[in-house]
Amino acid sequence: MKELKDTQNERDDRQLPIDRVGVKGLRFPVEVRDKDESVQRTIATVALAVDLPEHYKGTHMSRFVEALNAHGSCLDVRSMAGLPRELLERLDAGKAHVEFEFPFFRSKAAPVTGKPGLLDYEVRFEVEASKGGGLDFVVTVMVPVATLCPCSKEISDRGAHNQRGIVTYSVRSREPIWIEDLIELVERSASCELYSLLKRPDEKAVTERAYDNPVFVEDLVRNVASRSNSHDDITWYRVEAENFESIHNHQAYAVIEKHVEKPAS
Template sequence: MEPARNTRPLVASIADVQASLDSRRIAIDKVGIKDIRHPVRVRDRARGEQHTIATFNMYVYLPHNFKGTHMSRFVEILNGHEEEISVASFQTMLGEMAERLESEAGHIEMRFPYFIKKQAPISGVASLLDYEVSFIGEVRDGEPKMYIEVVVPVTSLCPCSKEIAAYGAHNQRSHVTVRIRNRGFIWIEELIELIEREASCEIFGLLKRPDEKYVTERAYNNPKFVEDMVRDVAARLNQDDRVGAYVVEAENFESIHNHSAYALVERDKEVEAPTNAGRAHPAPG
């Protein structure tokens, strides 16, 4: 009997075009893949862990002498961690990406919806509310930096409108965004609760009529400009030793204007010292 033949085609050596030299002498600061979705598990204070779907952006620095990067390696790294993606494994994945793509710098963003069960303030009826959360990692020359970002919807009521109007005051839904570089463990829920306490009122997924009365009156008795919200949140972050650096942004989607009101406070505690009103300036040399 004639021996079985190997029917697999012989693969000739395939050129690696990405690794070829480039003569334009222009380095690329970020090159990689955007908007790839992947299932993940995130630590949840109430239930231990939460399953969700994250959208990833993954980039590396490309030196001027290389034509391109190996895009498939980004996907291989992501799939290599399957669903075991946490803050710890996220940092491991960041270093692995820079090593496998032979780059001195790398950047990963992992954005996902995070759900918290909240109880209405009077009736106690429970409902889920979703928040946008991001893990952001950067590594340069082997030194990683990790950030957590949350976008929290809240209610804000205008102090000026309340002061000048015979009755009522305009209010609106606002987004407060906080990005921190932490130097101690912080629950996602802790950041969200800190922000909600500094708004005119927090929002809920489901309210009964007694709850609507409460949140309306709560906002009316607690008016906040966009400037007030970023300053109040920044003051709380200044007091938390687990926070090494932060950016606080607030955007009010104005109900009586066709524009938004916006404010931002940024501080790096490790290189700056606080002065009046929570604002930061470089420490004297």
């Protein structure tokens, strides 16, 4: 076969390195082990990237897909963590970044009747590696919750406005933390958690639970932050809450980001 010209390896003279270049929007099957020690098969949307020195015109996009597919038809979390190091070698890069975002399902029993129903959450794994350095692993869970407005409850003769919100919670940790444990930490911080299946007794219970536990969006992020500060293994977190207000045509929003000093173990 005639050797074809490698345009990507040509020199670029603009003296502008690129922080990340690669591919995104790939869909790929993954296996995630849950807290019950079973394997959950799901589909991830994948982004793969490396840095590019200023003297290279481009990177070899096909090598990203080759590296991903080299792991077979299903990638588990352990091999996912090794993928950025493989990209460093394949693309002769200084830094590599891998991102997997996927739906994660939990079976939740309704609070009174115990009727089970599946509820979905979005989860994101971000892994970064550099030559001569370690791995940086960030886990993000996106958790839907219910919040009830303390001000509305205080000033109203009847009822209080409530809404659904989404908490985006990212952590770095000394030891791996189960996805379910991160989800539950967030759900305990809201007025009430959400369920996919509620009968009338359940609906009554969650409505009253939210009414008895009003939180502003500010309370919500502070509740998550406080629990994160007390966690033995969390070393950094970013908690972002967005409420889809039921009586306003806008969202309420708050965020806290913090490095957590931990005593040496």
